[in-house]
Amino acid sequence: MPDIYIARSSAIAARILAGEMMIMNSADSTFFTLNEVATAIWQAADGRTPLSQIVREHICGQYDVEAGQAQADAEQFVADLSHHGILLVSDRPFAPQASA
């Protein structure tokens, strides 16, 4: 499967609180909180690092999860967030400004 790239939307608001990311999408008044693992992925979503590398470095390296499972979970998570418009997904790296 080809790699995917993820970037944080700049249309939302976000702040970390005690290790967990709070995200507000004002466009549809939805408030999210991400747990530590999800927060790690969010923070690594720079638009240039492939998702597989993010999973390897931020999940497999730090949590007791099997690699295939971690990748599947991460893809589902990314799909969920992109569905809400708070994470942008592409099959090629984003131009630098998109991930600002």
Add this chain to the structure above:
Amino acid sequence: MSSEHTACVEIGGVPIALSTTSYHFFALLLRRYENFLSASVPEFALDFEIVDARPATDEDTCVRRDGEEWLIERGDFSARWNAREGTGLVRQNANPYSLDAVLRILHSLILAGRGGFLLHAASAICEGQAYLFSGISGAGKTTMTRLAPSDVTLLTDEISYVRPEVRDEVRDEVRHDAARASAAYRAFGTPFAGELAKPGENTSAPIGALFFLEKGPQNRIEPMPASEAVRRLMRNILFFAEDPALVEKLFASACELVASLPIRRLTFYPDPRVWEEVRRFGRDHPRGRSLHDGVKQEKLAHA
């Protein structure tokens, strides 16, 4: 004719409407379940008819099928429960112990069909994960809760409420086998108190681990063979029904839980440092913190 009073009591995310014409009993009910009253639409309904009966006892509980209905009987109460309709009628005298017992039995029946159960265990939330401490009377359930540091939220010191995480169906379809293989469990607070005589908090958390308690000279957490874990789990599940099909389902649920959660033997010397062990275990096994529970969301009402 006096009018009927109804309150919705929601334990474990299962809202049940409790009705009675006795104001005295209704007041008792409101007091007893004060923190578990809910505005949810009830899934089930129970009518209470207050009669003179013998005092509460823990013996001779009989739960059996009678055609369409379940018949639930103990010295101090008798109840009929129609599982298909989700309605029931209870005859008991106005004491809270009988009331607790009826609700416990009813929840155990409802949960059995949903892959969950009530367990003789104390449970508490520490750093976002729930830990269950199971064992027979005297094994240390109440002691564990007494020793809990202030940042720990008590769910119950006696009867734990365990059920699989409810995921929405669309998600389940998408996530297929990978997700189901590691079904996550959640523990809910209950108002059913043991020696602490203090109801648990009305909250819930994903279960981080189940510990079987043993007292010993020092604090130690050790693995336990799955077969022993299932055996001990079955011994501590609250279930009364004489019904082979449900017992088999319960056994399957116990196996499923043992396969998907860390189960450990916790030998402990009653001093507060045992909680440091639990905390360390939680940090080393950040299981409930994988991506299964990665995102929580809520739609905001306009403020």
Add this chain to the structure above:
Amino acid sequence: MSLMIEAGQKAFDLGVPIAVHLDVTYRCNERCVHCYLDHDDHGEMTTAEIKSVLDQLADAGVFFLTLSGGEVFMRRDFFEILEHARRLLFVVKIKTNGVMIGAAEAERLRALNVDTIQISLYSHRPEVHDAITKLPHSFERTVKAIRFLRDHGLRVTIANVLMTANLADQSGAQKLAADLGVHYTLDPTITPMMDGDLSVLALRIPGEELEDVFRNPALVPNQEEFCAPPKPPSDADLEGYSCSAGHSFCYISPYGDVFPCVQFPLPTGNVRRQNFLDIWNGSPQMREVRSIQARDLTTCSSCSHVSTCTRCPGLAYMEGNMRGPSTADCEKSFYRTGVPTANMLQQGLSRPRTTAPLVQIRLAAASA
């Protein structure tokens, strides 16, 4: 528990300033009769200073940022400030009178994903509104702004300040908000001038009329609960703290002064001379505010209302003691439930004096 409330509680417990109210100017194009501000510019923070404060707030964990004034659009650099705030990913709420918002401004606000715009409107009748703002045609311009914002898909809330002059127009204003398709809230906060001048308080609603406000189902939908007599306080209640002021919220003035709240004028430091976090964590005043539990209150700890009262520590401070009662809230607790407060009983009163020094009404239930 709602996720949002959970986050707020976590911030409170950890002492993280999750929400900050920043006034970018005290200058204003209106001269509202009830306003407590001195509108002259005594040396507002520069664009660079404000940007640096915003950077520090983001680092400190601030998520909800309210930009207010004065009138925010009196600052020519307001959009520059706003752009900076959004780049730092704050949830931004703006309070404005809307007079300077046209279609172009509305479009820019939308593009910047501002969360909410709260606009003050005092009546559905132009003459009543303009008489309060002292700015001719302000009603017309404000309503026009609301339409622009709404049409651009922004979330708008009309905030109405209730005072004697417009009390009769409450339902009219509420209906206008409904007709415009925007939300409506009462923001009936009449506070004394920052210098302690109490004369504006003559505009307040007399206590007896509060009873009518509280019994108005359009404003307070959950009558029975809202007006229920207080339950006896538990130990946990006595260990409780008051509001979020100084715990997870603070206020910063256009001159950089940091206070526990908009209406708690206890100086705790100035961001022109100190780092924000040094003030937040280290200021003895902030720490004192943060230390006060219900059991430490001089009169209120023995009051039956202590667990349900809206007691405002800032108003108490303005009455002379941040641990003392805030009489306006005593009055509210009384009129809400009919049960006298410890403060009243101590003074031998069975009803509040008709001239409470301050009135502040917060009808949280009404906007829910």
